[in-house]
Amino acid sequence: MGGLREVAAPFVVPGPSGVAVRDRLKDLTAEDEKVLRLVGALLGSLASRDLKARCAAGLDHDTGQWAERKRVLTVESSSRWAGSITKASHDQWALARRCQLAHIQSLQAGVRTLTVRLSKQIGEKGTKGAPGGYRSKPEWFAKSRRLHVLADRLEREQADRDAGRVRVVRGGKRLLNARHHLDTAQMTESAWRQRWEAERGFLAADGESGKRFGNETIRVTPEGEISIKLPAPLAGHANAGSGRYTLTGRVRFQHRGSEWADRVTAHRAVAYRIHHDPARDRWYLTAAWQRPTVQTVPLDAARAHGMVGVDTNADHLAAWELDRHGNPVGDPRRFFFDATGTAGHRDAQVRHAITRLLHWAKRRGTAAIGIEDLDFQAEKTREKHGRRKKFRQLISGMPTGRLKARLASMAAEQGLAIVAVDPAYTSKRGAQHWQKPLTSTNRTTTRHDAAAVAIGRRALGHPIRRRTAPPPAHQSDGQGHRTVQAAPETPGREEPRPRIPGPRTRSMRAGRGANAGNQDTQHRSGRPAEHESWHQDPLPLSP
Incomplete structure (x- = not known):
């Protein structure tokens, strides 16, 4: 590293x-x-x-x-x-x-x-x-x-x-x-x-x-x-x-x-x-x-109600909503635009894509949008990228400057804050930590969608990776909770799920008893209750 x-x-x-x-x-x-x-x-x-x-x-x-x-x-x-x-x-x-x-x-x-x-x-x-x-x-x-x-x-x-x-x-x-x-x-x-x-x-x-x-x-x-x-x-x-x-x-x-x-x-x-x-x-x-200079909202206030992470691409904006703990919510959204044609046409396309993004963010109830602080001014030369002509054309066609200016001005009218983050490793680490876990049989997560999650987590102040490394002493929660979504002092993080109401019967299905929240007290395969040396032998059925 x-x-x-x-x-x-x-x-x-x-x-x-x-x-x-x-x-x-x-x-x-x-x-x-x-x-x-x-x-x-x-x-x-x-x-x-x-x-x-x-x-x-x-x-x-x-x-x-x-x-x-x-x-x-x-x-x-x-x-x-x-x-x-x-x-x-x-x-x-x-x-x-x-x-x-x-x-x-x-x-x-x-x-x-x-x-x-x-x-x-x-x-x-x-x-x-x-x-x-x-x-x-x-x-x-x-x-x-x-x-x-x-x-x-x-x-x-x-x-x-x-x-x-x-x-x-x-x-x-x-x-x-x-x-x-x-x-x-x-x-x-x-x-x-x-x-x-x-x-x-x-x-x-x-x-x-x-x-x-x-x-x-x-x-x-x-x-x-x-x-x-x-x-x-x-x-x-x-x-x-x-x-x-x-x-x-x-x-x-x-x-x-x-x-x-x-x-x-x-x-x-x-x-x-x-x-x-x-x-x-x-x-x-x-x-x-x-206009008189408007005081920007504090960063903590912008993070209070979650964030919409946005990944900027050559032909679309990939967005995903995250709650304040950094967890993706719902499905990703893509807002396409056509960056070809005249300058007026390109500008209109960018404005239309930003308008749809802002309206969607308002409907979701978030107060801020996280976006990369992109600047490709020093990244377009053929001396840097050599024979990668298509890649040079790709980054040259991305309307980074116009998009940032448009997004900042239009978001201010909608009452949304824009949080700019460092673009380093967002695509790489997003694909590494989030693309596969967010892919299911009903949803195909692209690299751009995973990058949007990485950008949103960085804007919220969370690391991009899904979990922190376990304690070096042992692989358990004895030295602190492993996940970064919930801190050790968070009340109720280890409590059982709320009991689902239903008709009372003489039999109790598995997982509905008083000890349902503590899995170690149940006789289940692979749990410490069966394999620890202090486990008490069962009582005989007859005297």
Whole structure:
């Protein structure tokens, strides 16, 4: 056991700190759409220019430069639009820096693995904690060339990070490259142009507490009326006072509509974003606001009413309910989802699976869900998994990040706590200790079901194995109760089962007498009452 790593303690996942809802803008006139496109294109060009200035500043950027950028943009738009654009540029630069660090860490892991394997003899066997050598000379040669490629990439990325350089494409690098491969992307040039302009447009405004309806730039009344503060070059298109344009269509937020109405009525900050979907030719409005930090429930309180253990897989969630002692209750459940197709389809599938899981957990009366704290960011490289291409594709297709975020936010609305556990050895030990005992003629327990039990037991604070080792001195209960489900001080753990009521007869069947709970006092095969030296001989039947 010395080679096993230490398992981290379970913890309650904090709830979401923000809310975002979206609704479609209907009944827009041709003039409305024209104004929205003009505003989005103008602000998008300003955002592209400001992002270029922010990336050029790099690590030398300070508050003075930020204020100067905002002053330049204010002349061409307004102070509020300039504030939203500069903040968005800074957030984009920070996100690019985080992605750059993750890429560097991935390259470092690949270089380390290649260096270790190339240093070993060809065909040398690996150990459990370290990989072996490559199997042939051609493979060794190919990997040595790849080591130089990764080392060069790592050197370039590290130099960029030290200099504060990031590379960002407004609209997305994938969509940009699709312009040169329209046949492969199955798009026409006009369709690509519409999508490109929609992605690079900018129509987003941060909220302001204390201002009318929580936002002066994009104002939405409780009745759903939308008005936009036009930038200075487009002030001639205003149809309302103070250089504003009021849209003909109305918006109603079906989801969290009452919560949104309470905020705008109280003039609390709400951020808005208007965007266009060229594939469907629809306009949408997204409202977002922050929530006060909610104190998570204590871990003991989350464990009080049992736990639902959930094993995350590439195409389904395997769940099993456990009581507070760690015993599986009922039958396992599986919630399938399709992780193929577009990003919107995958997201909808994950939400649907999580919704069914939460509803089932609520019906079962549990207060918490145990799930693995998965993170495959460093586990996808081919240097780590070698020829196991299908396995790399499997873990790459598992929506771990999206699922964790969705599950935490949706469970908070249902009043359920999420307990994250260390994923170490859950599948292996679950199959070792629980798959066979939970399999019967009417139920086939899979490895994923057994892993769900292992995750639930770890979330409850119990070891995964079914029983603890017997005392070293002797194989009996003299030094303590062996099972971990009931502690020695638990009242009634050794008492007989309750007597089943029935008609009184002159004969008493076996197991129904006064000593039914103490099996050692009965004359049964294999019991100490027959084989111990102190056993009294039976009395003679006649004098």
